[in-house]
Amino acid sequence: MDDEDSPAPTPGYLVWLLANKWRVAVDRAVAPLGLTHAQYALVTALYDVQRTGERPSQRRLADHTGLEALYVSKLARALESAGLVERSRDPHDPRAVQLALTEQGQAVTRQAIAVVQELLQRLLAPLGGLDAPRTRAFTQELTTLLDTPLAPLAPNDSPRRRNP
Known part of the structure; x- marks a missing residue:
């Protein structure tokens, strides 16, 4: 079977490949700063929100980044252990945890933003x-x-995919 007989890759598959390629590239670029791509996404979102004076909850950052709330919680705990994020209870809602970048977290985030901007320029x-x-x-x-x-799936529908 030659390339002419192979179906062209679907747009979804290409988006998936590109997303993976970029995730790996960002992971490699921010690793020297002690971050992963997911941590980078969280600290930059926190950096943006915090600049407006807000101390967002983990839920707010999950909504802002599109990450699952449980994953944001896990990332925030790791970033807290690294000294980059402070976690505290929301005084208005004891169930909610608020996040803030530490001074070190702000410095690392600014460095990471510069590194990723340079990477994006190359990509x-x-x-x-x-x-x-x-x-x-x-x-x-x-x-x-x-x-x-x-569109939500109907109860009897099952997704049928060849590739993403």
């Missing part, structure tokens, strides 16, 4: 770089796809 070079028109168009297309809500 997006084939499209002309981070600020190129092709990159902006690519970003708009991805945003359109991400903004499309998932």
Whole structure:
């Protein structure tokens, strides 16, 4: 069987491959700072929210990042152990845990943002770089796809996928 007989990869499969490639690239880039890609996503989201003066709950950050609340809790505990995040009870809701970057966490996050921005510039070079028109168009297309809500499966439906 030659390449002409092989079906072309689906857009979903290509998005999945690209997401994995970028996750690995970010993992490698932030590893010297003691972070994983998921931790990077959490500290940068916390950094952004904290700059507005808010001390967000783990639930708020889960909603903001699209990560599962339980995973955010696990990441926050690891980041607390590393001295990058403070966790405290919300004075208005004792069930909620609020997060804040420590001074060290802010410094590491600023370094990580710079490292990842440089990485993105390299990864997006084939499209002309981070600020190129092709990159902006690519970003708009991805945003359109991400903004499309998932239709809930009917009770008797089962997903049938060849590849993601």
